[in-house]
Amino acid sequence: MKKTLSIILPILILATGFFGFKHMLQTKSKTKEVKITEPTWIVSATSIIPTTLSPTVTLYGKVESPKTATLRSPNINAQVLQVEILEGEKVQKDAVLIRLENKDSILKLKQRNADVKDIEAQIALEKQRHTNNLTIIKYEESLLALTKKSLGRLQKLKKQKVSSQSALDEAQQSVERQMLTITQRSLEIKNHKARLIQLQAKHSRVRALRDIAKLELARTKIVAPFAGIVAKVNVAIGDRVRNGDMLLSMYDNSALEVRAQIPTRYQNTVMTSSNLLATTQINNQSLTLKLERISGQINQNSGGIDGLFKLDQKMNLRLGQFLTLFLTLPEQANIVALPYEAVYGIDRIYKFIDGRMQGLKIERIGEQTTVTGKSRILVRSPELNYGDQVIITQLPNAMDGLKVKISQSSQNEK
Numbered sequence: 149m150k151k152t153l154s155i156i157l158p159i160l161i162l163a164t165g166f167f168g169f170k171h172m173l174q175t176k177s178k179t180k181e182v183k184i185t186e187p188t189w190i191v192s193a194t195s196i197i198p199t200t201l202s203p204t205v206t207l208y209g210k211v212e213s214p215k216t217a218t219l220r221s222p223n224i225n226a227q228v229l230q231v232e233i234l235e236g237e238k239v240q241k242d243a244v245l246i247r248l249e250n251k252d253s254i255l256k257l258k259q260r261n262a263d264v265k266d267i268e269a270q271i272a273l274e275k276q277r278h279t280n281n282l283t284i285i286k287y288e289e290s291l292l293a294l295t296k297k298s299l300g301r302l303q304k305l306k307k308q309k310v311s312s313q314s315a316l317d318e319a320q321q322s323v324e325r326q327m328l329t330i331t332q333r334s335l336e337i338k339n340h341k342a343r344l345i346q347l348q349a350k351h352s353r354v355r356a357l358r359d360i361a362k363l364e365l366a367r368t369k370i371v372a373p374f375a376g377i378v379a380k381v382n383v384a385i386g387d388r389v390r391n392g393d394m395l396l397s398m399y400d401n402s403a404l405e406v407r408a409q410i411p412t413r414y415q416n417t418v419m420t421s422s423n424l425l426a427t428t429q430i431n432n433q434s435l436t437l438k439l440e441r442i443s444g445q446i447n448q449n450s451g452g453i454d455g456l457f458k459l460d461q462k463m464n465l466r467l468g469q470f471l472t473l474f475l476t477l478p479e480q481a482n483i484v485a486l487p488y489e490a491v492y493g494i495d496r497i498y499k500f501i502d503g504r505m506q507g508l509k510i511e512r513i514g515e516q517t518t519v520t521g522k523s524r525i526l527v528r529s530p531e532l533n534y535g536d537q538v539i540i541t542q543l544p545n546a547m548d549g550l551k552v553k554i555s556q557s558s559q560n561e562k
Contacts, residue, residue, distance in 0.1 A: 191541040191552045193500050194486070196532055201483040203514025203526045207426070207473040209408030209457065211465050215374060215400035219245070221389040222367035224253065228387045235381050239372045239398070246370040246383065246395055253365040260358035267351040274347055278340040285333045292326040299323050376400040379467055399467050406437060406457040408473050413512065415453050417477055418442070426457055426475040435459070437473065477514055484532055485516055485524040490540040497527070498546060500537040505550045508532075 230247040233239060299319040379397045383389060408426075410418050418424065424439040443454035457473065459465070490497050495512060498505040510527040517523050532538075539552065 186551050188503075189543060189550065189552045190555050191500075191539050191543065193537040193539050193541075193554045194490075196484045196486070196536050196538055197534060198482045198484050198532060200479050200481045201485065201516060201526060202479045203477045203483070204516055205411070205414055205475045205477060205514050207408035207410065207455070207475055209406040209471045209473050211404055211467060211469040211471065212407055213376075213399040213401070213403050213467060214405065215376070215403045216379075216397065216467070217373050217399070218397045219370055219373075219395045221248070221391060221393040221395055222364065223391045224248070224364060224368070225388070225390050226250070226252070226368065228383050228385055228389060231381065231383065231385055233378050233381065233396075235378055237378050238401070239376065239378060241372055241375045243372045244369050245372055245378070248368040248370070248389070250365055250368040253361065253368055257358065257361040257365050260354065260361040263354040264351070264358050267347060267354050271344065271347045271351060274340070274344055278337065278344075281333055281337050281340070285330060285337065288326065288330050288333060292323070292330060295319065295322045295326050370395055372398065374400050375402070377467075401465075404459055404465055404467075405440065406459070406471055406473065407443075407454050408457065408471075408475075409450060409452045410442075410455045410475070411452045414477065414514070418455065418475075419453075421478050424475060424477070426473040428471045428473050430465075430471070439475070474517070480513055480528070483513055483526050483528055484538075485526055486538060487540050488523070488525055489542050490538055491525055491527070492542075492546060498539045499531075500539055500552065500554060503551060503553065505539060505546060505548060505552055507546075507548050 226248040228246060229249055231245075232243075232247070233245050239245065299322075376398050379399055381396045382394045383396070389395065406428075418439070419442060426437045426439065428435050428437065437457035437459055439455050440458040441456050443456065446453050455475075486497065491510075491512075492498070492507075495509050496507055497510055498507050500506075508529055508531045510529040510532070513526040513528055515523055516526055537554070539546075543550070543552075
């Protein structure tokens with residue numbers, strides 16, 4: 149009995165489990181099949197019309213002046229006595245800006261003036277001496293002739309044995325002394341020109357030193373080299389300055405211009421065009437500027453070349469002031485104006501074709517400001533045709549082939 153039970157019991161357990169599992173399969177709930185559908189993104193689009201437009205480029209410029217001067221201390225060590233101006237003041241040409249201590253310069257100038265007078269006196273004495281020598285040598289030549297006659301008479305008397313030898317010797321010595329005197333006088337007359345040249349050279353040298361002293365004295369007054377505005381004052385009364393120390397800087401406010409960097413992609417257009425104008429707003433007033441010239445060099449690590457714009461109107465601008473310029477470029481054909489939202493990255497947009505996005509590369513021409521004040525980007529591409537629809541909604545997952553649908557509001561705007 150026990151043996152039979154040990155055989156039947158496992159079979160019953162297995163049978164119960166089998167029928168229970170089968171019953172669970174038959175009675176389980178059935179789920180509906182899930183169908184995966186591709187999502188559709190709602191976007192806005194605009195129909196394009198290629199046309200001829202004058203693009204504008206937004207530039208960021210800085211006011212500067214080609215006539216900017218940094219005034220430094222002259223070749224003296226002096227104390228600042230007076231500062232006649234303040235930063236920001238307008239000054240006229242040759243106006244005194246700063247006065248430096250000038251006692252040393254005055255004393256040096258007096259010394260140089262004395263040196264000049266001394267040399268001038270020496271030149272006058274030399275000329276007078278030369279005049280006297282020319283007069284005296286005539287008398288000395290006459291005296292020589294007399295002594296020679298006296299010598300001749302004594303020689304005759306000596307032959308007649310009427311005169312002594314000592315008297316003859318004295319007469320001979322008188323002739324020789326007079327000849328020596330004439331020789332020395334002649335040499336002085338001959339060397340007069342050389343001595344005069346030496347004195348004149350010294351005169352020129354001391355006059356140059358006097359003029360330098362005058363310049364040093366004049367430079368103790370720091371004057372404006374041109375009319376303009378004082379940008380910065382670096383010293384105050386009581387400061388001691390040395391040679392080359394910066395005193396102040398100023399600029400000509402009538403020669404102001406604006407330096408703005410022109411992006412590389414517009415460089416060729418700008419350099420081959422003439423009479424380009426730009427506008428800016430200052431205190432709600434429109435200001436026109438003309439592109440005067442292009443910088444002669446491109447700065448390292450810059451994104452373009454600098455353009456220098458001349459101001460047509462006089463405005464109360466200051467050196468270093470920043471301005472936003474809108475440069476108008478020449479008209480170009482087949483241009484499309486799009487909202488900035490239509491451009492992905494630098495040069496990519498998407499067209500709407502058969503319910504999907506198709507990307508294409510474009511060339512950025514510039515910008516344009518509408519009458520309502522909105523800015524639009526101007527682009528060009530051979531793949532853009534009249535009536536094409538360009539997607540103007542920025543999608544984070546934008547890609548070629550993405551399924552999209554144009555919103556009803558966007559269709560109503562067409």
